[in-house]
Amino acid sequence: MPARALHTPTPRTRRTSRSSRRPPYLAYIERRFGPEPEFTAPDGMDFKRIQRGMWLHIDARRGALRLTWSLALDGDMWLLWEERSTNAVRIADRGRGESGPKEAFAEYLTSDGQ
Secondary structure, three states, X not given: OOOOOOOOOOOOOOOOOHHHOHHHHHHHHHHHHOOOOOOOOOOOOOOEEEEOXXXXXXXXXXXXXXXXXXXXXXXXXXXXXEEOOOOOEEEEXXXXXXXXXXXXXXXXXXXXXX
């Protein structure tokens, strides 16, 4: 009797290559445990880091702006939160991926936020 392999993949049990899923996951891990992303704040705004993935800008006239960075496999999410003197908190604008902060700032500055 010839030696038989423990498992021979058949069309029904054959799996797809893991290499197609691995690079985004590894990139996610590198972003998660690596250095924080950098962003350029618009002129006149000074953001101070308050914790990993969160920066704050306080303006006596308009209240506070909080920029948050959240990781995701399909593109990181950037949210610009607006906190006015009325204690109302709302998402001012959002952006995705590497250009996320730039998109969020551009939307905020062209809306009624400025």
